[in-house]
Amino acid sequence: MDAAFWHDKWDRQLIGFHQDDINPFLKRHWPAISHSLGRVLVPLCGKSLDMVWLASLGDDIVGSELSEAAVRSFFDEQQLEPVCEAGGELTRFCDGPFELWQGDLFALTPQQLQPVTAFYDRAALIALPEPMRLRYWQHLASLLPAGTPGLLITLDYPQQQLSGPPFSVTESWVRQHSEGLFEVELLERSDVLADNPRFVKKQVASLDELVFKLTRL
Ligand SMILES: C[S@@+](CC[C@H](N)C(=O)[O-])C[C@H]1O[C@@H](n2cnc3c(N)ncnc32)[C@H](O)[C@@H]1O
Incomplete structure (x- = not known):
């Protein structure tokens, strides 16, 4: 999935990943993640309304998103008029509690971000x-x-039965690749096959949504 893939998705508005409602797992589990106000990093944020919900709790939001169309849509839909400034290879869009870094996440440095808290x-x-x-x-x-x-x-679903994105990322993938980086706790595993017609239509045998608490080591 190179940059052109995602720019094409946004240009043609093929954004089935975007949710019109706040993610229910976020609402259910965020209290276990963060108790105090701070700065929440939302990588590959799209124009997710989950950022609005997090901001409604009093947090500042630092997003990272490749697509300028996505970033501009986010601010337009929130009726905000961001100030933009260049920051290295990226452009920083800011208004209210939102600071979205438009460009490649891999070009974002810890120095550009003020310390995030979640x-x-x-x-x-x-x-x-x-x-x-x-x-x-x-x-x-x-x-x-x-x-x-x-x-x-x-x-988590049988990857051979459907090509991504979204890709299947199992609990064992998360645990194995978080060694030395994150402490991992599985908070919930939920069968969501019936809620996902694309997976049902393609006769995918199972589809679970996994929710983890991670803590940077
Ligand atoms: C599947 S969407 C998810 C968006 C959002 N998290 C949500 O829940 O709606 C993935 C997003 O990542 C963005 N993206 C892909 N590669 C990126 C990169 N290297 N740097 C920043 N954003 C990227 C895409 O433009 C796309 O909006």
Whole structure:
């Protein structure tokens, strides 16, 4: 999934990953992740309304998104008028509690981010194929101070029955590739096959959504 793939998705509005409602797993589990106000990093954020929900709790939001169309849509839909400035290879869009870094996440450095206090990954890790997925996981960790907690949501299904994205990311993948980076706790595994007509239509045998608490080591 190179940059052209995602720009094409946004240009043609093929954004089936975008949710019009707040993610129910975020609402249910965020209290276990973060108790105090801070700065929440949302990598590969799209124009997710989950950022609005997190901001409604009083947090500042730091997003990272490749597509300028996505970033502009987010601010337009929130009736905000961001100030933009160049920041290295990226452009920083800011208004209210939102600071979105438009450009390649891999070009984002810890120095550009003021220290974040939590992170939220929904449809980011699972958007990426191997080996980019592992590179993403290691880069995300490099952006986080030790002790930073985060919520990760993945999908687990028989990968051979459907091509991604979203890709299947199992509990064992998360545990194996988090060694030395994150402490991992599985908070919930939920059968969501019936809620996903695309997977049912393709006769995928099972589809579970997994919710993890991660803590940067
Ligand atoms: C599957 S979407 C998920 C968006 C969002 N997390 C959500 O829940 O709606 C993945 C997003 O990652 C963005 N993306 C892909 N590669 C990226 C990269 N290298 N740097 C920053 N954003 C990227 C895409 O443009 C797309 O909006």
